[in-house]
Amino acid sequence: MTSYALFLGCTIPARQPNYELSARKALAKLGIKLVDLDNLTCCCPPPVQSVDLETSLAVAAYNICLAEEANLDLVTLCSGCFESLAMANVMLKSDGELKTKINGILGQAGKEFLGSKEVKHYLQVLMEDVGIDHLRKSVSKPLSGLKVAAFYGCHALRPSEHLKLDDPERPSILEKVIETLGAESVEYRNKLKCCGGLLRGYSDDLALELAREKLANTSKAGADCIATLCPFCFVALDIGQIQIRSQFNEAYDMPVLHYSELLALALGIDPEELELKTHKVKTDKVIGKIR
């Protein structure tokens, strides 16, 4: 059994038990053991990088140190966590001067970054550890007839120089794992464009404008649902629809599911166990198609 230290982050335990439950149950079913380490903190994603980039790197490195001490690679669910941790890991491994500087800071907390571990996105774990064939064989409830709009968001892919998940302009990993579940991945306009999630709270109008475009394009393409990877994209597109309805008088009624939720459903996990009531836009239409 392959083991990983699970990096849960802040938003998922605070707001999205649907994400955590589906990911934990699906990965366990696929033979991946997740270990919950003590003392992990916020990863310091873009909102903290905006305050101080050097601090963010040091805190990300601190978290990687905890995984190094436990002799485990880290796996992330949230794309914000993936971006900040993978970026710190790659930057510090490749830049000795920066590593020395950050280790000077980490010394205050009794830590030293060694660079001995990997930070992985859970899609990489699916591809590399589980494997696409085993994944296909594990599907007991194929999502046949379900049209899914794959949405990568930004920080699973970019900055690609550090994240190396897939081609930042023509990625295919998410479509591949969607189709492995038996669903159809539908193409739509401006697929790789940002959902506006990080502008929420500073400029809600601009954020909603970007989310609205995403919802319009996926609706037009005939998608039954959008598949997300990031909790911020989920908020922007799911809760965002409630705000868009009141602000623009436009109702999309587009279910937004994390890919892990589609995965859990296809693996035969009972929808009742997945806390689907977390969703503001009902998922009934999607569940109905699967049953």
Added chain:
Amino acid sequence: MGSAKDEKSASLTFPNAVRSRLGGETISLCYQCGTCASSCPVAKITASFNPRELIKLSLLGEKDEVISGDAIWLCCSCYNCQERCPQKVEIADIMYALRNIAFKEGYIPDIYSEFASALLDDGRIVKVSRFMEKRRPSLGLPPLQPTGVDDLRKILSATGFDKLQKKDETS
């Protein structure tokens, strides 16, 4: 007190200040082609944000206009610009460097100040409520492990991050 002179020296030092910060190193490579602006989802929907323009203003030393303005906070950090820049200018990272300078000088939007305070408080930028924590067993989730907030505070103190926050609180 010689404000014209101060302004002039600020205009010469600002590009250097950006360049010497983490994230800002590549700003001088920009030749203003505009690939960033044409790749930017935010620039498409508002005239208030244009990454090419912000870099130009920074290189011209227009520090006050750049760091006191709204524009630097309108970048959605999507990194499209950075992926496509033919000069390998790290535009999204430069936005962080500019925001970091703004933060240091006290230009701090409320939402970012909230994130920073939350981080100092309990090690997470989004607080997990007691209600959510208590619900976990009934949902079949393992207990949430404690955050290493004591270690974190040592790191935040070593980088001066905690003081950035204090300055905001007392201003």
